[in-house]
Amino acid sequence: MDKQRTIKNSAELKGVGLHTGQKVRIEFKPACDNAGIFFVRKDLADDVTIKADCYSVVQPNRFPRRTSVGNNEVFVHTIEHLMAALNLLNLDNIQINIWGEEIPGMDGSAQPFIDVLKKAEIVEQNAPRRYFKVKEPLWVESNGSSLAIFPDDKLRVSYTLKYDNPLISTAYIDLIVNGNPDKSLYAARTFCLEEEIKPLEEMGLGKGSNYDNTLVVAKDKIIDNDLRVSDEFVKHKVIDLLGDLYLAGPFQGHVFAVKSGHNLNIQMVNKLRQQYERTSVGRIISPQPFVPEKTELSIEDIMRILPHRYPFLLIDRVVELEPRKRAVGIKNVTMNDYFFKGHFPGRPVMPGVLIVEAMAQVGGVLMLSCTENMGKIAYFMAADKIRFRKTVVPGDQLVLQVEAGRIKTKTGTIYTKALVDGKVVTEATLMFALVD
Numbered sequence: 001m002d003k004q005r006t007i008k009n010s011a012e013l014k015g016v017g018l019h020t021g022q023k024v025r026i027e028f029k030p031a032c033d034n035a036g037i038f039f040v041r042k043d044l045a046d047d048v049t050i051k052a053d054c055y056s057v058v059q060p061n062r063f064p065r066r067t068s069v070g071n072n073e074v075f076v077h078t079i080e081h082l083m084a085a086l087n088l089l090n091l092d093n094i095q096i097n098i099w100g101e102e103i104p105g106m107d108g109s110a111q112p113f114i115d116v117l118k119k120a121e122i123v124e125q126n127a128p129r130r131y132f133k134v135k136e137p138l139w140v141e142s143n144g145s146s147l148a149i150f151p152d153d154k155l156r157v158s159y160t161l162k163y164d165n166p167l168i169s170t171a172y173i174d175l176i177v178n179g180n181p182d183k184s185l186y187a188a189r190t191f192c193l194e195e196e197i198k199p200l201e202e203m204g205l206g207k208g209s210n211y212d213n214t215l216v217v218a219k220d221k222i223i224d225n226d227l228r229v230s231d232e233f234v235k236h237k238v239i240d241l242l243g244d245l246y247l248a249g250p251f252q253g254h255v256f257a258v259k260s261g262h263n264l265n266i267q268m269v270n271k272l273r274q275q276y277e278r279t280s281v282g283r284i285i286s287p288q289p290f291v292p293e294k295t296e297l298s299i300e301d302i303m304r305i306l307p308h309r310y311p312f313l314l315i316d317r318v319v320e321l322e323p324r325k326r327a328v329g330i331k332n333v334t335m336n337d338y339f340f341k342g343h344f345p346g347r348p349v350m351p352g353v354l355i356v357e358a359m360a361q362v363g364g365v366l367m368l369s370c371t372e373n374m375g376k377i378a379y380f381m382a383a384d385k386i387r388f389r390k391t392v393v394p395g396d397q398l399v400l401q402v403e404a405g406r407i408k409t410k411t412g413t414i415y416t417k418a419l420v421d422g423k424v425v426t427e428a429t430l431m432f433a434l435v436d
Contacts, residue, residue, distance in 0.1 A: 015104025021207030024100030033127035084243035085113035088181035108189035108213035134253035171234035188235035191215035329362035
């Protein structure tokens with residue numbers, strides 16, 4: 001079984017953002033098993049952590065011609081070449097401190113990132129590497145471009161490039177990603193057509209681009225530069241693709257791409273997330289398994305532990321947390337909650353199953369905040385002794401109390417109560433299976 005991987009030593013790079021033109025420094029640091037890939041904005045008054053995954057990716061129409069991740073109004077831009085390096089090296093867990101808002105463009109390829117990460121020494125960890133296996137074909141297309149993924153027992157990419165430019169023309173590449181990348185692939189640099197420069201400048205982009213870090217292609221030549229490797233154009237498109245798709249995490253499938261760019265790539269990331277969620281019904285998994293050392297958790301803290309998002313994140317905060325013992329969560333019930341639109345709309349009542357789900361989410365926080373359970377999957381297996389004692393209506397505040405029962409390495413039982421104004425409205429015993 002493959003093991004997760006991180007780096008042994010810290011390392012850093014300095015450069016200029018391709019689009020912002022701002023000087024920026026990034027620092028790579030080892031991360032623990034199951035921590036994932038995450039950025040920490042160190043240039044802000046308070047450090048902001050942004051997970052590099054399908055839940056934090058920003059839709060490309062907001063920040064075109066690049067791939068960005070963020071939460072609220074804090075972002076990290078142009079991450080695709082770095083993410084491709086991590087994908088090609090099979091790196092799972094790494095902390096990336098960044099002083100700035102955009103990854104440095106370096107020479108326009110993934111090579112500087114791969115070189116510095118190799119020097120930092122890649123090491124195996126104890127936890128097994130989890131792959132999402134594509135179960136059924138996925139497909140997206142737009143304006144003559146298409147991207148599909150079919151089931152396979154490995155990650156394979158087949159890419160066809162076609163440009164209405166005689167120097168780029170048509171090219172095809174087929175490769176398998178196995179953790180030992182070919183330099184002729186990751187040394188391929190980003191490119192644009194000469195006629196694209198003015199529109200990019202009008203959009204305020206490309207401020208850090210030059211003829212050294214970007215291949216500018218005219219009708220009859222590459223301006224002030226030469227190709228570094230054969231088929232450099234199609235190889236760099238594969239780099240962009242591998243970087244974008246790694247936001248969905250390690251997966252196995254055969255990727256077929258025809259003229260695909262960031263827009264389609266991110267659409268496919270969303271498709272992968274949807275298929276993952278459909279095939280993972282009934283489980284709670286920590287997508288960012290590191291918990292602040294405090295006994296109260298904000299909604300941001302909760303989202304680091306649980307993968308749930310609106311409209312299915314049913315707890316607003318955790319006001320008490322004793323790992324392995326108990327937790328207390330809060331759910332403010334308002335008329336704006338989506339379920340009131342169709343559940344007794346004339347006399348709004350919160351569905352009982354959603355009260356149970358809210359209690360289960362607090363239970364998920366309790367179980368997955370334990371060090372030994374970080375990164376595990378908690379499958380909701382059974383519910384027993386459910387009692388609904390009082391209706392819950394808009395204006396109520398649910399206090400969700402969870403007491404740990406027997407939590408072993410593979411199973412867990414919790415005892416839950418939901419209260420309004422100090423009176424029990426719902427109670428249940430919930431059982432989970434804990435798996436790596």
